[in-house]
Amino acid sequence: MLEKYDRMIFLQNMPCIVRFIPSFVKRYNIWDKHITETSECPFCKKICTTQNILFSRFKYIYNDFPFMSNQITVFNEEHKDTFSRNDLIDMVNIVTTLSGCKSGGLQIKGSGASLPNHLHFSISDEEYPIVHLNEQKLMQTEKYSISRFIGLPHLAIKLTGCLDCIVDVSIKISEIIKSKNMSYNIIFTKKGEIIIIPRIKENSKLLNRKVGISLVGGIYPCYVNCNFKNKSDNAVIRDMLSHWRNIS
Ligand SMILES: [Zn+2]
Structure with a gap:
């Protein structure tokens, strides 16, 4: 189980989670440094030794530095x-x-991938706070709909409906985003929805490091120092907003 310290704050209707992640100290000091120095792909290295298989062609491992519960x-x-x-x-x-x-x-x-050269994604027994936001429907066909979340400073598009259709639309949207030299995060929900969050960059000047899916999904990961414990809710919201503006 994830050892964590959570505080819930509200950005309009979104319950943002402010989370202190002790393992990120180690990640910041050891792993991030190690990964820039090594050329060997850690996932390829794990493929032979990992027996955990999903859908016959995916392998899975417990994340050493989880930012979500049971990641x-x-x-x-x-x-x-x-x-x-x-x-x-x-x-x-x-x-x-x-x-x-x-x-x-x-x-x-x-968009924050620690190992961008080997495609991977995270699953968890916890939802991203963003899924609880209100939505505005942008488009509705017989087979699927497109909406955007409201109450966020950045764009987040949700596709709902027939799986084949929303996958095709997601691929088209991702191609448009790439053609504009932007990146994106994708969040998958238990209901089979696809949420796409376009981004202009992955680094936040404030942290001087990558900002990943946790932030755009509504979790403010705190690590390295835990000054946030003394920060007022408004100060944390201001921090989150400046990260969001920086990357999205
Ligand atoms: Zn690899």
Whole structure:
């Protein structure tokens, strides 16, 4: 179980979680440094030794530095940095069918992935706070709908409906985002929805490091120092807003 210190604060209607993650101190000091120095892909290294298999072609390991409860990292057996249509379908199906799993989160190159060269995503028994926000419907067809979350300073698009349709639309949206030299995060929900969050960059000047899916999903990860404990709710919200503006 994740050792954590959570505080709930509200940004309009969104219950943001302010979370102190003790293991991130180690991650910041050891892992991030190590990963820039080594050329060997840690996931490829784990493929032979990991017996944990999902959907016959994905392996999974418990995350050493989880930012969510019971966070598991799922990775493709193939070393590649892009996902196929089938990969996306499988990611949705893993989250909807796996017992106890309530969310999935995908980070790609430019959106906070620690190992962007080997596609991987995280699943957890916890939901991202963003899913509880109110929505505004942008489009509705017979088979699917597109909406955006309201009450956020950045764009987050939710696709609901027929799996084949929302996967096709997600791929089109991701191609448009890439053509604008932007990146994105994808959140998968237990209901089989796909949430796409476009981003302009992955680094926040305030932290001087990558900001990943946790922040755009509504979790403010605190680590290295725990000054946030003394910060007022308004000060934390201001911090989150400046990170969001920086990356989205
Ligand atoms: Zn690899």
